Amino acid sequence: MILPFLIIIPLLAAFLITLISGEKDNWAIVLSVLAEMSLLTLALFSFFTTGYDTFVYEMSGWKIPLTICLVQDALSGFMLVIVNLIALTSLMFSISYIRQYSSPWKYYALFMLLITGMNGVIATGDIFNLFVFMEIALFAAYALVAFGAKAEEYEAAFKYAVMGSISSTLILLGIGILYASTSTLTMAHIAAELQTKDPQVTYWVAAVFLVGFGLKSAVMPFHAWLPDAHSSAPAPISSMLSGVLIKALGIYAIIRIFFNIFGAPPVFLMIFMVLGSISIIVASYLALGQWDLKRLLAYSSISQIGFILLGLGIGTKLAILGAVFHILNHAIFKSLLFYNAGSVEMALGTRDLRKMGNLRGALPVTTSTSMIASLSVAGLPPFNGFFSKLIIIIAAVQSQHIIYAIIAVIGSLLTLAYFMKVQRYGFHGETVINEIKKPVSLGMKSAMIILAVLCVVVSILIIPGIREITLDPVVSVIISKTGYIQAVIGR
């Protein structure tokens, strides 16, 4: 019963914002923050009450497969918590950051629509509905990337929109062929039907989905749009895009479709491992050469997505635990790093690492939180990034994939290298900077501090007693593969 509200609340907020808010007043901020706080509460509540159960909400009072259903299990609850947590901090960061643009209420309305789209994708149990809500999130993202109204932003948004549109059309083609061969749209029924059909169709559709969702999650051969889009957007949107959008639309959809519908065919796990390791190495290498802070972070996102995909591809219980944990960790530290970049950009008017200097005196909060985030993403103990990467590497060794383990280690070292570069040139350089154009506001500071604290606190999820109630149910949903059919149909 909770799930419909996770779509209704942001949707209502978006419609009301466009109706009542004008240029000057603060209704948009009040409404969106209220909506987001209630969403986070609901998401946390749904995650902790679900456990190993699966609840299905059927729309319009009909039964599946006649209608659309929302599926609430540990995986969707987990993703909802991540999305809404990052969204809340992003809103806190936006309040003063967005004042520099005109018509901020449009920003908040689009932001709420972005949340609607992501929540809808995560909650739904119907494959066409997934497509529709994915489009909502993407349309909002295209407009938000172009929000700053600069030439580069339009260029990035156009590229993003073309790529997104190609991938969406591919996904729709895949959905159509699935419908033709199974005559249903509910994911659980599709999964049940596919087991009796010609595997050729499954493989073809899986290949199409791999390209489509690969484009959405920007794994390596399909990554071309990401560095432009994620570095051109306003900082809070960059953090939403890098932190959660590519995971909700890309990785989550890949998990649901490849594991729960197709039952994780070994060929595709192999492809995940290969694509993941290519992403790790090449994107880290490209990040090393960047001097634009936000572009560097965008490339870093690609390589961290590679870690998640590698963990999923290894496919053992431990590896999937690592991947799931890394989804959460990457959302937290990458969002924090984009906030850091945003506040530096606002304070100094540049994001070129060579033009920054020693910011310890001018921006103390930004500098110290960026240190935490950098160490975390580079995988140093005791921060959260260390544990998830360690788990993935151990799992790779355990399952005899020594080469992949070595690649992951090299990737972590490269990550450490380019974040040392960020720290060395960006925040602890020789020229001491004391003057800043615009002060970093309280909302921005508190958003950064919350995420920095989470970087440390989240590590405790790995402690056995806590892991059993948080991460283990999520892993069990993924690892049970087509157990999803039983959970949804045979209630």
Add this chain to the structure above:
Amino acid sequence: MKQTEGMTLIVKTVTRISVWLILLYGIYIILHGHLSPGGGFAGGVIIALAFLNVMLAYGRNFIKRWVNIGFLHDLESSSAALFLAVGILGMAIGGGFLANFISHGKLFNLLSAGTIPVLNIIISVKVSMGLFVVVWTLSVFHLDKGGKEE
């Protein structure tokens, strides 16, 4: 090139008659959406095209004098909110979100099928207003060529 004055007198006269026919046809399509082909989307586009017809024939200033574009945009968002409200009512009264909670009536009657005609009307308002606002914005933007630098 000053095109805000609209087209020739012949076009204007024809438009004055034809636009009402187009509107009538659109309304027919919307109201019979649950009985015959068509429905809210098709009808909404027809109504938007009728508005466009007026805009092309009489020029933008004519529209600007008679209609408040901001109001059209508000109408669009409020109809979207109304759709959601019908859904929530369905949750409160009927079996689930967006349930058809009004009595279904007799098959083939104009007043039948519960919430379906209501939703058709809401959708048509939304679609027609939204599409008209988009074309309006595109053509207004074209007017101040070069735009103002942000």
Add this chain to the structure above:
Amino acid sequence: MIVYILCFTLFLVGIYGALTKRDLIKIILSLGIMGYAVNLMIILFAYKEGGSFAILVKDGINSNMVDPLPQALILTSIVIELGITAMLVALSIRLFQKYKTFDITKIRRLSG
């Protein structure tokens, strides 16, 4: 079977345009072609031999109908396509205003 392959060919023509054309308007048109092909493909899957439209008629029984569900999906898909067209047109107008060209090879301020 042959209609499926022809329809898929149309889809590939769209992909070809989207990948190789250098003009913003041509790219928008290519995306449109891809959309048409997918929409038509899904409706092809719905056709039933000798079937008629999925509307009940007052007198007489319309028993042999085509599959109505894909039609409902494609209605949604057409609207989504119109939305993406509107947004891409808006973006390309803005790009024209900033760069004074529609050629994507000349619009390249972002590196890599």
Add this chain to the structure above:
Amino acid sequence: MPVETWLIFILGFMILGSIIALELKDLLSAVISIGIVGLGVSLAFLFLQALDLAIVQFLFEIFALIILVRAFIGKEYHIQEPSRSHIVQSVVTIVVLLLILVMSINMFKALPSFGHPIFSTAKHYVENGGRETGAANIVTAIILDYRAYDTLGEVTVLFTAILGALTILRTKKSNGLAGGDNEAN
């Protein structure tokens, strides 16, 4: 003539029209030939007994044409700018796409053949849709009753697209849409 023959004819015509549209140098003609291809889709929908879709496709086609022509005419820009020809790239793309086409043929053979859908979920809609929802048009019954949630999503997509287009086109001095309050005169 059977439906399939008509469809092959229409599809061939559409493929030809698309290629012409993509290769034409004059952009206005290209836009119009895409419009004709779209009308071909509408015609195909009629043959496939999808009446609602034929109407909607026809109207949206006109609308998309108006948007494209309205937006690009008068920009002193009708002819595609001469650009470096990428013959190698085009050839490689065509070869790869042909390979994909050849590899897909077996998959299409494995699907239910044309005119014989599986019809399992749809069976319920067709048999009971009218009685259960009160709507004679089964497609309307699906989009506004059984799967109304999708339609809510669709309305939201359109809303987002329009808001997005307005956001992209907003000028600093509100042009009458950004604020919605300065048009009151």
